[in-house]
Amino acid sequence: MVSLAKTRRSSVKGHLLILGALLAVTPTICTFIVLPSVTPVLAQDNRNAEQLLQRGNEQYKAGQIKAALKSWRQARDLYRQKQDSQGEGTALANLGTAYVFLERYKEAIAALETYLPIARSLNNRRGEAQALGNLGIAYEGLGYYSKALDAQKQAGKILLSIGDRQGLGQALLNLGNVFEAIGDYNNATIAYQQSLKIAQQIGDRSREGIALGNLGIIHANLGQQNEAINAFEKV
Numbered sequence: 539m540v541s542l543a544k545t546r547r548s549s550v551k552g553h554l555l556i557l558g559a560l561l562a563v564t565p566t567i568c569t570f571i572v573l574p575s576v577t578p579v580l581a582q583d584n585r586n587a588e589q590l591l592q593r594g595n596e597q598y599k600a601g602q603i604k605a606a607l608k609s610w611r612q613a614r615d616l617y618r619q620k621q622d623s624q625g626e627g628t629a630l631a632n633l634g635t636a637y638v639f640l641e642r643y644k645e646a647i648a649a650l651e652t653y654l655p656i657a658r659s660l661n662n663r664r665g666e667a668q669a670l671g672n673l674g675i676a677y678e679g680l681g682y683y684s685k686a687l688d689a690q691k692q693a694g695k696i697l698l699s700i701g702d703r704q705g706l707g708q709a710l711l712n713l714g715n716v717f718e719a720i721g722d723y724n725n726a727t728i729a730y731q732q733s734l735k736i737a738q739q740i741g742d743r744s745r746e747g748i749a750l751g752n753l754g755i756i757h758a759n760l761g762q763q764n765e766a767i768n769a770f771e772k773v
Contacts (some may be wrong), residue, residue: 587616587625594632607636627656631665635672643676650676667696667705671712678716686716707736707745714752723756730756747773 594609610629617625630653637646650673657666674689694709714729734749736742754769 587613587620587622587629590616591625591629591632594629598632598636603636603640607633610636623656624660627653627660627662627665630656631669634669634676638672638675638679641679643679646676647673647680663696663700664702664705667693667700667702667709670696671709674712674716678719683716683720687713690716703736703740704742704745707733707740707742707749710736711745711748711752718752718756723760727753727756 590609590613594606594613597603597606597609610633614626614629614633617623617629630649634646634650634653637643637649650669653669654666654673657669670689670693674686674693677683677686677689690709690713694706694713697703697705697709710729710733714726714733717723717726717729730749730752734746734753737744737746737749750769750773754766754773757763757766757769
């Protein structure tokens, strides 16, 4: 599986992610990317769908996002025709993730909301959590903050229940982003601090830096310059 860090704008206007500069830092959204290895398909009729799915994975990794979308849409349609829910689900999850990356949030929501019942029917808890995390980002992107909070909280509960601490740390970053977007700095701080603690415990330096940067942003937005500088110096 591949994970991606994606930036968005915050209340610090006009700047993108530049860690280390006090007033030029925005929170980072960590997106769950669902690109699992494709399980070998025995039915001859599904070979084309499997090949299209793999081709889309390769195109995505090569940065050919539009080509990957086309391959995954074709794979989804073929799997759907053959009533292969597992294959269809993988294609839908990949489509939803790519749409989030492209900030095509309505299309992301359509794909991921279609994928969720498939993941649940297959008892794919990690896939369900990843889809919920991406849905939360898409909801937030469209201003549906209540839905975004609910999706991120659900994702976190699942990841906690299956013992995925790295995933949980990422879900907490996403949750903090939503709280920050609605101006709830207290809960955003709690989420980022929890994510930071997990990152430090498991040695995840990348997410540790993201959590510290996001905490620094909150301090800066609250006028707590010393605390902000202290956080950024640890990044």
